[in-house]
Amino acid sequence: MGITHPVFDEPDGAGWHEWIPPAGDWTPIEFQSSDSSMTAELTGAPAYVRAVFERSEGERFWGFGERSNAVEHSGSIVEHWVGEGPYQLAEYQLVEAITPRWAIRRRRDATPYPIPWLVSSRGYGVLTECDEWSCHDLRAESTWTVIALTSRFSLRIFAAGSPGAALAMFSEVTGRQPIPTSEWFLGPWIETADGDSVVGTAMLPTRTHERPHRDRERGRAVDLHGRGLKSLTRLSPVISRVSGELFASAARKRLFESSDGRAITYTAYRDGREPPFIEQAQLDFTNRSSVEFYQRLVEEALEDGHDGWIEDAGEFSPLLAEHNAYPLRYHRALAGIARELGRSPARAVGSGWSRSAAYSPLVLGSDTGPDAGFDGLRSALNQGLSAGLSGIAFWGVRAPSDDSMAPQLLVRWIQLAALSPLMLMPGGQGTKRHSLPHWRRWAAFHKLLVPYLMAAAGEYARTGMPIMRHHALTDPGDEFLIRLDDQYMLGPDLLVAPVLQPGARKRSIRLPAGEWLDLWRSVSVADDGSLHPTTRVVLRGGRSVMFPAPLKEIPVLVRAGGKVPGLDLPG
Numbered sequence: 001m002g003i004t005h006p007v008f009d010e011p012d013g014a015g016w017h018e019w020i021p022p023a024g025d026w027t028p029i030e031f032q033s034s035d036s037s038m039t040a041e042l043t044g045a046p047a048y049v050r051a052v053f054e055r056s057e058g059e060r061f062w063g064f065g066e067r068s069n070a071v072e073h074s075g076s077i078v079e080h081w082v083g084e085g086p087y088q089l090a091e092y093q094l095v096e097a098i099t100p101r102w103a104i105r106r107r108r109d110a111t112p113y114p115i116p117w118l119v120s121s122r123g124y125g126v127l128t129e130c131d132e133w134s135c136h137d138l139r140a141e142s143t144w145t146v147i148a149l150t151s152r153f154s155l156r157i158f159a160a161g162s163p164g165a166a167l168a169m170f171s172e173v174t175g176r177q178p179i180p181t182s183e184w185f186l187g188p189w190i191e192t193a194d195g196d197s198v199v200g201t202a203m204l205p206t207r208t209h210e211r212p213h214r215d216r217e218r219g220r221a222v223d224l225h226g227r228g229l230k231s232l233t234r235l236s237p238v239i240s241r242v243s244g245e246l247f248a249s250a251a252r253k254r255l256f257e258s259s260d261g262r263a264i265t266y267t268a269y270r271d272g273r274e275p276p277f278i279e280q281a282q283l284d285f286t287n288r289s290s291v292e293f294y295q296r297l298v299e300e301a302l303e304d305g306h307d308g309w310i311e312d313a314g315e316f317s318p319l320l321a322e323h324n325a326y327p328l329r330y331h332r333a334l335a336g337i338a339r340e341l342g343r344s345p346a347r348a349v350g351s352g353w354s355r356s357a358a359y360s361p362l363v364l365g366s367d368t369g370p371d372a373g374f375d376g377l378r379s380a381l382n383q384g385l386s387a388g389l390s391g392i393a394f395w396g397v398r399a400p401s402d403d404s405m406a407p408q409l410l411v412r413w414i415q416l417a418a419l420s421p422l423m424l425m426p427g428g429q430g431t432k433r434h435s436l437p438h439w440r441r442w443a444a445f446h447k448l449l450v451p452y453l454m455a456a457a458g459e460y461a462r463t464g465m466p467i468m469r470h471h472a473l474t475d476p477g478d479e480f481l482i483r484l485d486d487q488y489m490l491g492p493d494l495l496v497a498p499v500l501q502p503g504a505r506k507r508s509i510r511l512p513a514g515e516w517l518d519l520w521r522s523v524s525v526a527d528d529g530s531l532h533p534t535t536r537v538v539l540r541g542g543r544s545v546m547f548p549a550p551l552k553e554i555p556v557l558v559r560a561g562g563k564v565p566g567l568d569l570p571g
Helices: 089-098 163-174 214-226 245-252 288-303 326-340 373-388 407-418 436-463
Strands: 028-033 038-054 061-065 077-080 114-120 124-129 134-137 143-159 232-235 238-240 265-268 278-282 308-311 346-349 362-364 488-490 494-496 506-511 515-518 523-525 531-533 538-540 543-548 556-559
Touching (some): 061 077, 124 163, 232 288, 238 245, 407 436
Parallel strands (some): 346 362
Antiparallel strands (some): 077 134, 494 556, 515 538, 523 531
């Protein structure tokens, strides 16, 4: 790219290089400054464009969207590409047989919801405005680098003074998730193991536009509503040739073509079987006709009695320049459809990109794979914390739908789900005989927390502070706490420390400053999950403690003086 002088100065001579000095020469072609951020736009020949910045000693980096492999990424390369995974090594052969090759990255940092956003322990954040492939190289001790396969991109700098303040500025500019319009949106949700069975669950795994059994769909919804439950379905922008006239109709209307006339079609194995291949296509949501076509499918889902849906399969677009932006366009189109229909369905998404939060009311964590064990549980926690550090507040754990999961591991999954903003269990996991008592108890506890979570949702709308909070956001001046990725604040007053080791019955917790109420030693739990105050047990903060963690408990502490609606705590 072109080389001139390392400035990017504001008109008054004060530059953002005072926050993050560039470590090389640059060609700025446009510079803008506002109350919320500063933007430098770069240009060069279509190639790998590289921007290098100085790094302070001990500087730490978070953000990057939802990530399974880590929360803090110093010493690594973080790629920004919407895709499936990550999976266990042995799983890739099957996954690659049924998934387009551009939707799979054999990388530990693979994710369906990347955001090229970095937030630093020094109190600034940087958003790379580029829809093509990009990455952050954080391996060097004295510099950090943004690399993009493009000819032009912008860096938007939020110089704030703390990670939380930078995140607030970022989410104000790029958009925050809408507050749930109903408390039940936050769960608990449970997915059926068999979508063809009418059972007392809150979600049915069906793809409405590919399963023409509308009478059965209506019957399921009526049955669930009769039990006082809600009914959700799955939607997908992928339509295959086996859908018959639906595929043919969309093809005739050229709904699978991008704005420049290229077809968004590809071939894949059907259900993992050997060839022949089947042709699949994705709707182009920049085409108004495609949106109108899909609106009719959404209307069918609502007419069938569903109260919402999961927006699935946003990772498959084959077009390089539009691949990453596809989830944004997909979810924005569905948000517009719901608004146009005058409905407020529960909408959960499994993929995303920069600026898609505003159109993604609920975000489901990535599938960690059935063979991940306790490593998968840790990966789920990484996802929730990194999502929060990237401006996502309404996020939920997605446990593996694995019939062979060890009972103690399943219980720890249920506990983490209950202490997340959105509680979801897939594949009938919560209804297994050995797990059902635990599911009932923790589902009841999560429902007690919903008023507290809704209050935290209001804080998020005002300030951008997520519900699931890494200590970098709540205690940025505590060098010990900001290094911890295995405990977190849920809202302003609950400290949660999941059990992430097999067989563990105690674990170390670092208490922030102040006094903390040991929840489970201060209440008794009835069979119906209700809590009753007993003796007040208070711990002094600013230190590490070894905390009991029997299988029936996930360590939870309440900030002394904190207000948790729904929890009757001793005075």
